[in-house]
Amino acid sequence: MIESLFIMLIFMKIGFFCYGGGYAMMSFLQDYVVKYNWMSIKDFTEIVAISQITPGPIAVNLATFVGFKNTGVLGAILATFGIYFPCVVMSVIVSKFFRKFSETKAVKNIMNGIKPASAGLIMASAFSIGIQEIFSQTEFNGIYNYIKSFKPLSFIIFLVSFILLSKTKINPIFIVIASAFVGIFIF
Incomplete structure (x- = not known):
């Protein structure tokens, strides 16, 4: 139960601080998955592939898979709730704010700044997953060993x-x- 709640809180944190959808969240998800040993990099990469095939938003699918793999059905439910909750709260708050201030220069500048940040997060995630698929060695310990793992x-x-x-x-x-x-x- 404690582990399921912890997973939910981590996914809430990811949901609050990531903007741009599931692909933008992947680098954060990968960091936490590795940090807390929830699954191996290989398992994470496979779950990303499965999440892209299954219906629904990729971030929700990832949250559900990670929660289920670690603490079963309760973990899946709480992780899914954790990833959705911040989005719902922020959507309500931002929609009220946006309706009132959408034409101001400050809001337009904020929106223009968010776009490249999201693109950068997506590219970093794609690069990280791509490297893991092209090289069997996930950590760099010498160019010879890295090239050998190609x-x-x-x-x-x-x-x-x-x-x-x-x-x-x-x-x-x-x-x-x-x-x-x-x-x-x-x-």
Whole structure:
């Protein structure tokens, strides 16, 4: 019970201090998951992949999976509540404030500042997860060992997916599904 409440409080903290959706939250989630040994980096990466496939917001899916994996159904419920609660509270407060002051220069400047910060958080998370998938060694202890842990097939899947996403008009969902099947057959 205590561990479930602790997980809920951590997810409330993440929900209060992250703006920009599930992808912006991932780097914070990863930090806490590692810090409290809730699961390995590999497990976290797999849960991120599962969360992208399952219906619903990615942050809620991640919270539910982390809570369930660590303390069962109660943990899943409390972690999900923890991630939702700050959003509901902030939405009510901000909507009243925003309606009143939306056309002021200060509010417009704040909104313009939040956009690049969210993009930076998303890029940091994508980079971190990408490195973990392309290199089997998660900690740097010498360039030789790091290069030795390089997984060329993972890099090829990434590179082909990136090229298809940036150079064609193929729906990203099809690219993700195709990459998943290729990964299943190769690994």
